[in-house]
Amino acid sequence: MTNLATLLTASAAARPDARAVVLDDAVLGYGALDDLSARAASMLVSAGVVPGDRVAMILPNVPHMPIAYYGILRMGGVVVPLNPLLTPRELAYHFEDAEVSVVLVWEAVAGATREAVAGLGRQLPVVEISAAGTLQTLAQVPPLPEVLDQADDDPAVLLYTSGTTGRPKGAVLTHHNLLSNAQLSAELFSLGPGDVMFGGLPFFHVFGQTVALNGVVCAGATVTLLPRFDPARALEILARDEVTVFAGVPSMYIALLHAAGDGPVDLPRLRAGVSGGAALPVEILERFEKVFGAPIYEGYGLSETSPVVCFNQQGQARKPGSIGTAVRGARLKVVDDQDREVPVGEVGELVVAGEYVMAGYWRNPEATAAAVRDGWFHTGDLARVDEDGFYYIVDRKKDMVLRGGYNVYPREVEEVIYQFPGIAEAAVVGVPDEEMGEEVAAVVAFRDVPADGATGKLGELDAFVRERVALYKQPRWYKVVDELPKGPTGKILKRSLDLTGAQRRS
Structure with missing residues (x-):
């Protein structure tokens, strides 16, 4: 069966009592997460949502997020995760462009959603998710017994990004895209049932969603959540929950170093840091490894590639300042303006092919054709590759x-x-x-x-x-x-x- 939600059902069947999600004193085991997501799926079906419908989800990193996420997936819906910080104007654009059928929104930020929906000119149901009330409501809903079988190329998640027009575009990520990249992430970072991943990356973003949620669930590991990143709180969580893998963007590593002072920080269970989203300064990498006593593995990916396609991988040499080598299932090369591969060491555009590349941009064939040519996704990033196959980003997308x-x-x-x-x-x-x-x-x-x-x-x-x-x-x-x-x-x-x-x- 192909459905991203089978990551959860498999881990729940294997270890139902194991911790899946932690938020301070709140703990959600795999069996409970599986059951609640099945009830969420049933609730959506009762509300008239049918397979293929887009469901907007505006939630911070709280346990309710994976409940809703896997609930949407298991009944065949398409998840449209949106940033809770978006304004009514921005939300309205996404609701209309994705033609969403229902909106699930965290109670604390529901006002912007209500305002956005009021100006749409059509009826759009809004379901407010509350800390306690939603779980009580779900307990009264019979669970949906089956996970809907999906084709490999059926859409699972619609992730909004942007291009040269400045209008956000929806990258269509399929069940196969995300399922295979989650399995890859679990392998890359050697995740297992004994691991605890730091969950401070927002799950509405592809990095956090794949590495810190789907990768963790695939491995039957635990993710400990921090809804709003704060370095002092992060240090407390790293120690309290005995985090083994820290996933973050460079600004998080910088903030942790500032909070830690001169160090060293005693975190005996921390065995790896995972960095992406931007180039990590080598000085920061070296300081972190000295203060925290754990190596950082830097890599690269985009919303359109599910995201992981290149990484400094465990078991092989690391090259600080590089994004590593191509991962299994991904092909990378550096090309010139005519899409001809350039020699080793020369700078060109990084392009990606393989099983992680999106199906295309949502209802935007022109943008899809411009970005994906002959099966190669053009990242817009300038890069070079050395004689060992390690890639280096020379410059980010020109304006981002x-x-x-x-x-x-x-x-x-x-x-x-x-x-x-x-x-x-x-x-x-x-x-x-x-x-x-x-x-x-x-x-x-x-x-x-x-x-x-x-x-x-x-x-x-x-x-x-x-x-x-x-x-x-x-x-x-x-x-x-x-x-x-x-x-x-x-x-x-x-x-x-x-x-x-x-x-x-x-």
Whole structure:
């Protein structure tokens, strides 16, 4: 049978009393998680959800998230995981683009969902998930006895990302994509029933979802949750729950080092760190390994590749600064602008093929055709490969900003800025930040207002943007100029922007 939910049913059958999910004092065993997800599936069927329907899920990392996630999957629904920080405007776009049939939302952030749904012009059921009430409700629902068999290429999850248009696109990940990448993740990190994974990566993001949720469930291991990352709390959880594998983005490793001070930190059970999402500075890698006494394995992946396709793998040499070698089931190469493979050591675009590549972008054949050519997904990342087959990312996607592990797509923020009255030009870029890795900066020019007289306008613009984009996307730095630098075709040259004198917002 092919259904991503069989990861759960298999582990529950093998070890029903083992811990699956931990959140402080709350513990959910595999048998209980299996039972509750079957009841969630039954509830969705009773609500009229049919196989193939998209179900939006707006939940933080709480035990209710895997209950809903596997519940949707086992009845044949397609999970549309969304960031709880999205604004009503952003949520409405996703609801309409994915044509969702029902929304499951955490009670603390339900207001934005209600506002989004009110403006849709169609009926869209909203189910609020509460800490205690939802579990009591599910206890009264008879479980759905079977897991629906799915074809390998049936959609399982619709993960929203973005491209050159700035409009978020839904990457269609199939049951086979995610099932095979979860099995790969369990193998890569040697996960077993005795392991405890740190669950601070958001499960609505592909890294956390595959490595810290599906990979853990595949192995029958335990994930201990931290809904909102805080380095001091993370250190407490690492010690309290005897975490064996820490999965995080570079900003998390930096924050842990700051919280740990001079160290060393005594965590005898911690045997590995897993890093992805952005390049991890070699200095940070070496400091972490010295302070925490565990090696970090750095790798690479994208939403469109389920995500893991390249890693510094256990049992072979590690090369700090590299993303490692291609994993089983994935093929990588570096190509030029004509899609010809370049020689070893030369820089080109990294392209990926194999069983982890998405089925395509949701109802967007033009974007799919542009991204996947002859079976190769074009990442937009510049890379090189050495004589040993180790890959190195030379530069990230040309415009994307990675703030604390979240992808911020400048075009999306720029479109909001351009809606502000009086804006002539705008460019959003990333600037280095010690804590977050990168922060978002906006350089703008106002019409009929010189740069040296625009202080008042800048405050109004900041307030305008704050109302319209999620917190993690909001610019923290602003600079007003009279004119932005441009190339011969009139295109704004972001690499030529000078952020000297930029103002940090309060």
